[in-house]
Amino acid sequence: MNYSHEDENYPLTRFESMLKTNDILFFDSNEFENIIHHYLENGKIALAKRAIKLGLEQHPTSINLRLFQVEILVIENKFSEADDILDMLHEIEPNNEEIYIQKANVLSKQDKHEKAIETLLIAIDLSSEPEEDADLYALVGMEYLFLDQFENAVIYFKKCLESDTSDYSALHNIVYCYDFLNQNEEAISYLNNFLDSHPYCEVAWHQLGRQYFAIKDYAKANAAFDFAIISDDTFVGAYIEKGKVLEKLKHYEEAIENYKVTLALDEPTSFALLRIGHCYEKLGQDDMALQFFNKTIKDDALLDKGWIAITKFYMKRLDYHKALKFINKAVNIDGENVLYWKLYATINKRLNFLEEAEIGYKRTLELGNYELDTWLDRSDILIALGEHDASIYNLLQAAEFYPEHPEIEYRLGGLYFTTQQSEKGRFHLKNALRLNIDYSFIISELFPMLSDRPMVKAIISQAKKTSD
Template sequence: MKFNQEHEEDNFPLTRFESMLKTNDVLFFDSDDFENIVNHYLENGKIALAKKAVKLGLDQHPSSSNLKLFKIEILIFENKLEDADKMLAELYELEPQNEEVYIQKANIYSKQDDHIKAIELLEIALELTDDDADIYSLIGMEYLFMDDYQNAKINFMKCIEVDEDDYSALYNVIYCFDFLEQHQEAIDYLTMFLDNNPYCEVAWHQIGKQYFDLKKYQKALAAFDFAIISDDTFIGAYFEKGKVLEKLGKYNEAIENYQITLGLDDPTSFAYLRMGKCYQKLHADDLAITYYLKTVKEDPLLDKGWIAITDFYTKKMDYQNALYYINKAINIDEDNVLYWKRYAKINNRLKFYEEAERGYSRTLELGNYELDTWLTRCDILINLGELDTAVQNLIEAQAFYSESPEIEYRLAGLHFTLGDDDKGHFHLENALKIDTDFDIILEELFPFAYAKRSVLEKIKRAKNS
């Protein structure tokens, strides 16, 4: 519910009300003042103060429909749906043509996940209201809750037809286009919108993002330039322009745009990260690492920052520094699978096999089931002499990769090494049926098993058949 708040020089009714709360004096306010006071508190998320204002307001103006509706809104917010429903029923008897009654009733149905019923009530409210835009927006949100992006899009468009300045609805329209992967349709719609609103920086920004997704970088660049012409303090446009310039290989120009965002507002970790990437592309390694370190200082929870630093040192084969920073990252977020994958690979390169095995094991625990993860862990376990654990690891892997020759050859070699030739031959036959060319796995990892006459004969027959 929206009410226009009177902008008095020192917001006198609000000041009087807060003074009254401090002194426990009871002062009289007219109902409009109470409505504006409640609305102010709700818009600022001060629910407790809004409740006090509603109570005092209804004490002084017990017949005020708007104050009752505010009370209902607060009850719904607090999930006291039965109390809200009872109040709405009483209000409906008095004012069956009040659209806010239908809106709040729809809100209750929405809270109960009955979005179809909510939409039915909002459509009744639409017939009663002079404020079509807000209700079209509410209907659009109900369709979004049902994942009906087509109907959501239609209603947000209707909202914009009524109120072209409703950028929230415009963002929602584009969100629907994006979800439906209708990039060209989004461009057509935004182009039509811009015919009537040529200096709408939000529309230019959004059309640029659509061109970016379609890899039409020159058109994206032009759109972001228009967004900046429309509002030269629009941080998002500079940032997106920088990303386009990166794609075009214009790294110095991209850095300039990221630098502008730092001057317009507080520095962001994303700007520092992109600048680091640009400097790395320009082979300015000292500047690259400087900005990567600024990234993680600004936001230690941004995993892309720690990954950029780790990958930077890994690429230089400076594994000690890579390990140092990935350890710092893991200390901040020990459940990040991307960190553990790198931790495992770096330790493996450094021949710290027990730590590498721990890393791969943790990676699997966190749900990274890539075949390479299972196989590398297996090879490390073989290196550590933990053959039974290596077998168990591969059996678990087979649940995801039932037709993998790499797994079958390893299982064959492990069983031969453990002295169980029957199982060894069983897995060797499975492996040879899938692909005879992977027998090199057996030769390299298990030369003793590969040298067995029975093994060589079986491989020879399979390759000749």
């Protein structure tokens, strides 16, 4: 095979050919560095290690090959071995900034972020090429993020962006810090200043729009997203965000137009399909709304918002059988989704399918939805099913989350009287009346057979006299 020496992959091809034949060929240290870098970039750690080993056999004094060796040791969490090599290299070249960068990496991996920052600041001082400082500033910023020191992180991400104005990840990180600090106004001020000198930066316009959206200044948000689109008319994220703003402004037709642009520019996203469906629903175009809700669940069967949207669409129109059909499909796809089970329970209750509704409420509670209504609805269904003991147990659990709540106490009072436990019944009924006498209708509503019982009547009438 003839290799062209002009071919930039020639050393790599030659190296891989050598591994197959077991011949030992010579490579200069730069070639080894490029080969190792290629393997690390592509996640081929074993081949990178082979290249480092052979490289160090041929170039035992190469600092850069040793630094690659450190990189591999860090990946393998062999921090003390990495430290030993770095200490040795520091003796040889005390002013090599790369040694400090790798040392900081080792420290960071061990959660020693303050020391990592100190080490990176030394690397910055040693740096002979200021244009490369952007990466170092970004690394310092990331270390401050690990420490949740967002104010300090912002300072260094700003330095990074000043050194390299095309580093959009730094711009995103600056905004992320402001978001975390709830400093929308500061973020807006910074982005406006940045845009004064970089007026066609679509990422900055997009971020500015998001900030205006957060403070509900929809007109300015809309304008910012327009500028993002002017700067890059294929910027899918800007069309999506503009669509969301237009929805807030109730300009649903325009919102649909923007969402549809994203469908043309890129693979359709379930988010855009869902939002189009909601817009059509707001416009009263039910057929189109359903069409897009169906497209949403077809595009992404795991997006719970899609299943919830189509289920609620039918619930609003009191078509509970259709709603049940869709929520059953959703539950079959993801049986751990608490929102699905809550809807499943509600729909079955409306259809008077009480056993299924009870299963739904029980599953909702098992999945950690401890809203008061969930406990009460399950309790009422158990009462209707004649499962009084189960209803009592359910309410006692609810009382742990909502102690001294009148709606729980009235139900416990009624249940204890119903199950011939008069002392407990009297205690909970009196407690309920003390907490809120206005809820006393619960007894006649859920336990009509108790309304004429002398003891119950006496307790309620006595409480009413006292409250008067």
